[in-house]
Amino acid sequence: MTQPALVLADLRKDFGKASIIRGVSLSVTAGERHAIIGPNGAGKSTLFHLISGRFPPSGGTVSLHGRDITRRSPFAINRQGLARSFQVSNLFPRLSVAENIRCAVLWSSGHRYCFWRWADNLADVSARVEDVLAQIGLKQRRDVLAGVLTYAEQRALEIGIAIAGGADVVLLDEPTAGMSRSETSRAIELIREVTVGKTLVMVEHDMSVVFDLADRISVLVYGEIIATGTAAEIKASKAVQEAYLGTVETDD
Amino acid sequence: MATSVAPLLCCYAWTKTLLEQLAISTLNGVIYGMLLFMLASGLTLIFGMMGVLNLAHAAMYMLGAYLGYQISKTLGFLPALILAPLALGIGGALLERYGLRRVHQHGHVSELLFTFGIAFMIQEAVQMIWGRIGVPYRIPSALDFPLFRLFSTPYPAYRIFVLLLAIAIFFGLFAALSRTRIGLIIRAALTHPGMVSMLGHDVPRVFMLVFGAGAGLAGLAGVIGGPIFVTSPSMAGALGAILFTVVVIGGLGSLPGALLASLLVGLVQTFAVVIDVSLDDVFKIAGFTAASTGVFSDIRHTTVAQIAPILPYLMLLVMLVVRPRGLFGSRDV
Amino acid sequence: MTSTFTSRHTGRIVWAAAIVLALLLPELVASKTALTKMCLIGITIVFALSYNVLLGQTGLLSFGHAVYFGLSGFTAIHLINLIGQHQLPIPVLLVPLFAGITGAFFGLLFGVLSTRRHGTAFAMISLAIAELVAASSLILESFFGGESGITTDRSNGPAFFGIDLASQLQVYYLIVGWGVLSAIAMYAYTRTPLGRMAAAVRDNPERAEFIGYSSRMVRLLSFIISAFFAGIAGGLAAINYEIMTATNLSTAASGSVLIMVYIGGAGFFYGPIIGAILISLIQLSLSDITPAWLLYLGLLFVVTVLFAPAGIAGLVERHIPPLRAGMLHRLIPPYLLSGGAGLVFAAGVIALLEMNYHITLNAHEGPLLGLFWMKVDTGQPMAWVAAIIVTLVGFYLFRRTWPIVANAWNDLDSRQPGDLR
């Protein structure tokens, strides 16, 4: 059995009196594509915030490759090899597309707080930037400011920033939110391509995408994971049908 | 007088002066604190609701004092008490409507820059119109008499008038916030500033009103504070940081916090200026004398009264670094 | 930085021309007062550029940048005095470097306190520190010399290869030398990994943390670098003026550099240079003509914040695409029209302000005021009515003609969508 890349143990988060994450335990194997589904407000994004260090959890632990990263700052966690994207595009609006990617590459290429070399002349960084630009299909738009990109382009750049640093565990929060059918299928191809050999944890609403892409699926409802398993297992699960899939059919 | 009672009398007299000074300083500190509250209440509401730190607030106070002086000279104190705050209130509302709202899209730094520019212009305009040295804004003659005696010192009626007015304003503000519809929106905006836009379409108007009311209150504080403190172009510069200190200590958008912080800062400031003790004096009491020169001797000879003007900045710095949500706030500044 | 100063090529030519011009300027304008003014402008440029490392590049609004200029300047004066007493074996020429190190030291000290936060909280902390330092400088007389400040004599040191700094011309070239070096270094900084991350942190400090960078550390390092160059400017000022007083580190001095940089355009590297030259020239010329010049400066600043938040450099950049497309001439007629109306409006406002000041400040000189080319009798109600009419008419015309300018721009933008934005 391979070692788990990401382990959550009894993770909890309260906002004031409201308990939003109530004891989530999950183990994601290295190389696995794991999807998290659940109704709106279930706490999926909050769970990502807890893992990536945006919020400190109220209880429980997170470990990455066997190392405890609970309550570490986001940059410390990122340096351990975990990167993420955001549900609402969270870019550097006044930097160009290429600079957005370049910034995401700098730390992991070891340039850190360097102020004695030209950023443009770092061959390793530039090569990686070109690769990522080609992967996310924004080569033509490299000099455009991120703030003026179209919505779909911003979503692609959002993914690009997340994967550019070469982190081996990637969290994507609804990467296809708000996209049309064709845009969604292209985005999924992109995700499939850029996460080869990586561990992927992804929040996604589109069931066909989830069942197609994910190795395993966890269902989060009201801050609790009610089921984890393969697509077939989740489809067959009674609890899921009652708590989640049933409501999707009537709601959507 | 018999020689044997002399030491006793002397001791009695000493205690009496001490008590007297204590009582007067406390009363002065409370009055100063209430004036600070009048200014800080508007500032903290604006800051808490809109995220805008109005750097021109102290300049508006100064403008209030000068307008108060000008209007009292021609029309009398009572018209000044009404007209000057009214003018500033309207000016403030217009400033919000046609200035702040415009730069809002560029973020808080732009808003800060805008109010900085306004403060700069008010400062220069006041110096140009009324001169660089200040004006003889005196206590109105109808209120210029000693109301009672504190021990042996007569206490001026005007200060008590200021105190009463400030208390009335305090209760008025509370009533407005807790009883009116606008007050309800303001309170909602204070607790959930991010969701303010969902509260209904009249939120921009509420912002304008609050900004205008804050400016008006600052003007009122200027009109009544001018005669107590010196009405001069330097009155704004010193006050700005003191107000920020009050707002930070009191906590963003918290009126009770602003009240307590105002009184605290008012008392600290008032007491500090009467304590004439330096480190050197402390050393002497402790029984050793240091004979250093240069910067260290400067530090040793500095009295508490001398550093009184620095105290607010020190408090502000410590507060921002150590506890940015203040004593009573729920959010960081 | 988002600077897109045409192609790289043109950019280099302009920079080279600017440096050559700075070197030749004493030959072109031989007067001694001009040389003094040029020294002042050179120092101001370095100071303004250093401020923009904070404001434009890292997005930090500081109300206390003069602290680093001033503290380094005072240190430099003491250093030059020590050199004069043969207690310090360095040439006076190198004093700016040590002043810069002093600035960086204080940048580290105060930066640790302030860079944990950004936005309004950072601005407040910077203000508190500035006021603290300014007030302390009056208390610590033995270092700061109290109200009257401290003085030195730059030519007391040993001559360095014949350079004794006795003449103003030598000082000018010293300023140009350090200024060019500093400007190049600060420009280079914008292109380094840390400089890029400073811009990223300015844009989105939260996201920067998720790509491995501590926003706080980026801000702190930028802060120290900015304070270092402010220190160099302070050292140059100490050499040039041979005196430092408490006003050099006051909040007024900090406010002044903020105004310059913002009017010049904080989003572009050359913006602060334009701002420093322009505002210094305005200060040097207008302060003799009208006592109200600071008010006009404030007005200019507020107008910039409201209507041209990218400053003069932003306006310049906005016109480059139509210039390249050869369509700039389409803008000239609307500009002349609207600009004429704007001038009428401005003339009315200036007339009103000047007349106001005249009756409050110079009443003892009689009612006559020399305004533009006229003599205005401020005792006459007609003069006031005329000024008010000019103001109102100007405002009306401006409001009417501005849409023409806006339309011209819309027209240009629609011809080449994307390219002109």
Ligand SMILES: Nc1ncnc2c1ncn2[C@@H]1O[C@H](COP(=O)(O)OP(=O)(O)OP(=O)(O)O)[C@@H](O)[C@H]1O
């Ligand atoms: N900072 C916060 N303070 C208080 N409550 C919060 C905070 N952030 C999130 N919540 C609440 O936590 C709950 C879960 O939010 P979350 O964004 O994690 O849901 P989600 O599963 O990602 O939903 P969606 O599908 O809409 O993205 C929501 O009810 C939300 O209101």
Ligand SMILES: [Mg+2]
């Ligand atoms: Mg979500």
